[in-house]
Amino acid sequence: MAQRELATKAKNTWCPGCGNFAILTSIKTVLKTLAEEGTPLEKIVIVSGIGCHAKIVDYVNVNSFYSIHGRVVPVAEAIKIANPELKVVGFAGDGDAYGEGLEHLVFAAKRNIDITMIIHNNRVYGLTTGQYTPTSPQGFKGRSTPQGALEHPLNPLELMLAGGSTFLARGYSSSLELLKRLFREAILHKGFALIDVLQVCATFFNMYDYYNKKVYELKDHDPADFSQALAKIKEWDYNSDSPIALGVLYKKLAPTFEENFLKPAIDPAERSRKLDELLKPVRAMA
């Protein structure tokens, strides 16, 4: 199966110049590589929410679960718990993961469940045509905030670090090789992994020029060092004009949630016997 074509017959409907293409190309490359290295494609399940990002499951020909808005994480968690042999990769937008479904993300990190979340963070609602999101800069003029967004953005990586995530990284849709490295490392990481991808929406919030000036790849950074990770994560708050670090920000190993559910299903005959024992009359007639 490793050689099978990873494209589906679905017609791609992303806008020209959309940052999602980079994520699509990267994940396909990484899945092929993983297959060659011994993780067969049938053991991959990809899950998405609703939004432009989510179409990715229609475009990659592997097992997939096209979920509803904000609800990628609980589905991915359940699939992983049901069968820990599977590699479960969730794709979610910033509205999806950091808005509607934020609670799930925090809890998945808290559980350190072994799933990978790839966030297409374009900092705007694309499919609903341009409203501000939890990571839009303050003052962002969207269709629901024509006078400018009143709120300060959320720093999702800082929140996820506090939440207990054991792998945190930031990517950029114009740094293709880095994206591939990050996706691979995140999928192979045993524990909850999140990659916040600065994925540019060419139509509603074109940040290419801005990001090209600000991003840099981490060097001499120790991702095992919590304080260093926190400092790098806080360097840019998704609002200021600070430099924007790309790469693995934090990584550590910890017990994972799904390990608690490894017991195989009960044999039906044993189940019947135990039920009979519970249900039988208290005692025969005296």
Place this chain on the structure above:
Amino acid sequence: MASFSLLIGGKAGDGINQAGLLLSRLMSELGYRIYMSFDYQSLIRGGHNFSVVRASAVPVSACREKIDFLLALNQDAVDFHSQKLTDSSYMIYDSDSVKSDSVKGKGLGLPLSKIVKEEGALPIMRNSCVMGAFWKSVGLEWEVLERVLRRFIPRGIDLNLKLARRGFDGANQMIKLESLPQVPLPVFTGNEAIGLGLIKGGLRTYVAYPMTPSSNLLHFLADVAENFSLKVIHPESEIAVILMALGFSFAGEKVAVGTSGGGFCLMNEGLSFSGMGELPVVIVLGQRPGPSTGLPTYTSQTELNFALSAGQGEFVRFVVAPADAAQAYYWSQVALSMSWKYQIPSIILSDKEMAEGAFSFEVASVKDVQEQGHVPWNRVGAYNRYADSETGVSPLAFVPDKDAIIKVNSYEHDEYGITTEEASVTKKMLEKRLRKEKPLAQELEAYDTVGVYGKQDSPTAILCWGSNKGVCVEVAESLGLRVVQVQVLAPFPVGKLGVALNGMKKVISVENNATGQLARLVRSYGFTVDDRVSKYDGRPFSVDELERELGKLIKSS
């Protein structure tokens, strides 16, 4: 005494529910069939809690207004319930907390609080002491009491027995309660019976967020998880609950969730996804009075409309409302089976009275349910998750399968599972999903979707659903009426209801809601409902109350 009622009352934290269950088990041990109702408030400590145990020679699942034995742990228990006593009733009370001048009729006061202190025991152990006194008062042997307490008190049995003995020795025999020549049956709550039915039906995973009256189902399954190799998960919200369930379903695990109306509201988007994605899931919906938070710990039958129509869009669902432990055990198996065979959501409508009430349960009285799996993929050709078929049911493959790519989609999709907006595909796929209702309804013809009880040749029928079946049957027997219980609510058993109501001159519906949800539903299928008896104060009908209400309606016709 062929039938009698026993009430134990105290404050929250006194262990009244457990005491009621123990008393139920004691009565079972003597061969009685029991029903226990537990009345409590939404608080942890204080307030007033009471359990009513009805014991009878024949199966019962409703309470009476009068109480034959009152076990009072505090003054409230006397003040609130002494009007329910008759001339022949008997009361045992804690003389340390009940004023003796408030005790009417025959009674025995024991200094329970003092005894507990003397024995170095916890206040909650007053229950054992009062039970010992009761046991002696009704002329029963110590050995039986000891045997039952040993079986059901998990911790501190020696101390509990010591206290029971002090109560036993401190009382005098007042009457002689006879054992019945019947096999003693185990006692289960409705929630436990649902859990056992789900296990019997092959449940692998249960996901729930606590909410009365379904929390005890979560607790029960968590307690037996190890024994039956279940995964029991309590995640962050009901939204996570239903979405996790859909993930487990996708992975091929038989899964159920449990909640009440408020939690079910949060699950609606996931329920609709179950319909679109054709992901089997069983939802246990325990009813309590609303709207909104309502009366969390009381009972109602207000979610029938909601269960039938919840979730956006049109999709097939199986909705069933069991009345008691036996029906709960049976229908829970069927619900799991139908969900998987037809890849649809099933809703088990329970209510607080059924879910937290306890019943004598005779497994031999429950018909066998054939565990039916899903339709498996025949492994020929390319796999299409949503392959069209005559029945609308698509064969299932599960991850990981080296020959199948399995794509599930919440959008309208083609047979492979890819999103579509094509008019022709949209129409075809919607029709495919809806087509499943016909074979499901046909299959249900073989099940008792409508129960008929009481006097068969009566020209008057009581129409009911859910936990009211028990009280209706008991009243029908004394008034000479027929009882028709609609057990399956979707797909609606029009044919069977037609047979059940055939020739009836008068049909009276009995429901625990204000608007007559079943009556309205039944009328929408062209049936006549002449009168309604409604109760919507959060309390179940007592036999006496329903008898009076129905008596008035029958006399007036």
